[in-house]
């Protein structure tokens with residue numbers, strides 16, 4: 001028996017616009033049940049649909065680090081401090097934030113936002 005032709009994919013036709021998230025003013029591509037990935041996750045975990053708070057925008061000189069987007073310098077300093085003190089990156093970040101919150105002290109210069 002001859003192999004049948006491959007069935008056309010159930011997804012959109014080539015060139016068609018990707019469907020967008022049904023949440024007004026979201027603008028992300030729909031992922032499941034008419035919702036983008038962020039709103040789908042939000043709906044599953046909270047049962048509600050609210051605007052998604054924006055991440056820090058990607059920009060030159062920033063890197064993904066421990067679930068955050070940091071300057072390359074901050075990531076390097078945290079990595080060094082973690083190695084020196086035998087701590088996880090998250091523990092170093094927590095220490096920096098806690099020091100910052102204590103007595104109105106300023107965070108170390110490398111940890112200050114520069115955008």
Ligand SMILES: [Zn+2]
Pocket residue numbers: 021022023026027028035036037038039
């Ligand atoms: Zn959305």
